[in-house]
Amino acid sequence: MIIGLDIGTSSAKAVAFDYAGNILSQHSIPYPIINPAEGWYEQDPEIVYGACIDSIMHVMISLKQSSGEIPKPVCISVSSAMHGLIAVDSMGQPLSNCIIWADRRSEHIAVALEASEAGRLLYQQTGTPIHPMSLLCKLMWIKSNDQKLFAQSHKFIGIKEFLFYRLFGVYVVDHSIASATGLFDIHHLRWSDQALSLAGISEAQLASPVPVDYILNMPRREIAALMHIPEDTPFVIGGSDGCLANLGVGAISPGVASVTVGTSGAIRVASSQANHEKKQRLFTYLLRPNEYIIGGAVNNGGVLRNWFRDNFLSEYTQMEADGDPSASLNALIDSVVPGAEGLIFLPYLTGERAPHWNSNAKGVYFGIQLHHGRAHFARAMMEGMLFAIYSVGIALEENTGPIHTIFASGGLARSSLLVQMLADIFNKPVFTKNTVESSAWGAALIGLEALGIQGGEPTIKNKQAEAEHDTEHDYKPSAENHAVYMKNFRKFERLYHILEGEF
Structure with missing residues (x-):
């Protein structure tokens, strides 16, 4: 049994899977979005952290009740929403809420930077469009508008880094999440000197980048007890929810797209090459070295x-x-x-x-x-x-080639009416999986890969390939x-x- 933890915009969800991807138990805990001013969108990192701990606890209790035995996950692997920014002090205590992807306070900074040669070069280097969602623009705003907070901050991190610091006392960020910050050189797998200079920070003020299969073992008995997991349970850092959704539905081949709709929405394809379009319409995020997820997210899902x-x-x-x-x-x-x-x-x-x-x-x-x-x-x-979403799909086909198959996941996949509408609009067949928790399952796949678990099961690569055929429903376009x-x-x-x- 393996647990995928998906830290989303509206909730934290823990999902226990068997090695074939069947859901054994799941529990979701919602949390609010704070709107302190027009265009400002934040979340309390302490509440999100608590939701992560409690969702795992509820899954473990449920598994024990159903089996009569104390469950032992082989690991807990983590998926997370992107673009969150938390300022913390030298003790790791938050000095700010988590400024989430929807926040627009740095709009004027993003507009000016996007129109510049520096912005064009950064897009090519980081794969992240110049937009208020990016940590780069958020940091530039804080530097100009909240100098006290900027000076007091020891580190600038995202919600997954906050979770891992609380659990393990170290600041680490996976390459997948880092690639969505606008601060990370996706070609050399390191923080961009140019972006750091614009943000006015040093590399030491960010978490250390690590691969998505990076493992840490739970060292603290009291925190393990809160989650009802054994001490020394491995945690795999995992990746971003978007990249892992592609992995989870098997959209890893040319011409196969993943459409996910939760609070927001996105369409993505996998590629062995980064996207370098001049119009800067699409993102290029990392799953693993030389494995890119190219696509675009829409705010309104x-x-x-x-x-x-x-x-x-x-x-x-x-x-x-x-x-x-x-x-x-x-x-x-x-x-x-x-x-x-x-x-x-x-x-x-x-x-x-x-x-x-x-x-x-x-x-x-x-x-x-x-x-x-x-x-x-x-x-x-x-x-x-x-x-x-279809508008993004057009841009995606212009840059990565024709899409012939779409996999739908997230809340969208629970509505046959909406999936049929998606098929009709794209004029392409759309498939949904037995497991619609694609990001959590994608995290679980990374966890199994990190641990080298075979156990008579197909290899992870075969699991990914077979995922394309493990469908529950298919929808033909009209x-x-x-x-x-x-x-x-x-x-x-x-x-x-x-x-x-x-x-």
Whole structure:
């Protein structure tokens, strides 16, 4: 048995798997996003840390109750969301909240840097688009706007580094997470001197980069007891949630894409070469040396569903609490034909990352007529979210070649309606796995690889290859629906460019 811990934007989730990827137990603990000012988005690192510890504890207790024996995970391997920044003092105590990927306070810094030659060179070196999500832009903002915090900070770290420091007393960051900071040279696997100079920090103020299969053994009995795990349980550092999602669904071959939708969304493909496009629309993150995950993330995924539900479906709140949380919204969407009878939604409620990288973008409903009701607005909202992912998919195909197969994971994969919409919009077959916890399973795969576990099981490489065939459902695209969607999508694209100057 192995545990994958997935530290996401909205929750920490521990998932126990057998070596074949079957879920034995899982537990998720949510935590809030703090919005102290317009465009500022943060989380309390202490709360996130507690959620990680408690989620593992609940899984271990559940396993003991179901088997009657004390479970012993071979290791705990960790997936984490990217782009978080925490300032800590010399004792490792947080001086700030974790500034998360959605934060836009450094927008003016990002805009100026992106337009410069220095920004272009940094993009080529780090693979990370110049955007307020990056640690580089966040650090430049702190240096200019909170000099007291900047001077007091001993280290600048992300949420996974915070977890590992608390557990092991060392500052380490995996190459995968480091490659999403905008501070890391993905070609030489070290911190970029140019980025450090712009940020005004030294290499000593960041965690030490290590491979994704780096192992530390739990040395502290009291913390192990909190999680109900044996002392000396190995922890594998793992990687970023996006890279591990590709690994977890088996999207590691040319032409095979992974689409993940949680709070945000993303589409990614694997490549043996970094992407160097001049338009800077896509990221290039590291899974392992010479194994790159190229793609783009959109800001507005599941957050759109929550926004629509909370503001326009309040009477369904109790219904959802008593049953399937997606059933009422899905039924509403399904009551309207594809294309929402001409109603179009630009889904940029929290700005946008790929392919536009515009933190000032706003949400827009366009084409409203008297016959449009709440169901039309619900369907247009979800179509707009998928159109945003499709925009990234177009840029991805232009740079990495045709996509012929898509694997869907995350909350999206739990809705057959939305997966079918994804297939129709892309006009490509979409597959979902028996295990939709792709990032946690990707972390588990790295953990098994790190420990060299074979045990009569297929090798990790074979597991990855076989994962492409281990599907639960496949969705064939409808040419008729695709034609309807493309008519709206072309207008969707034009609307963004027409309104871009008004945002």
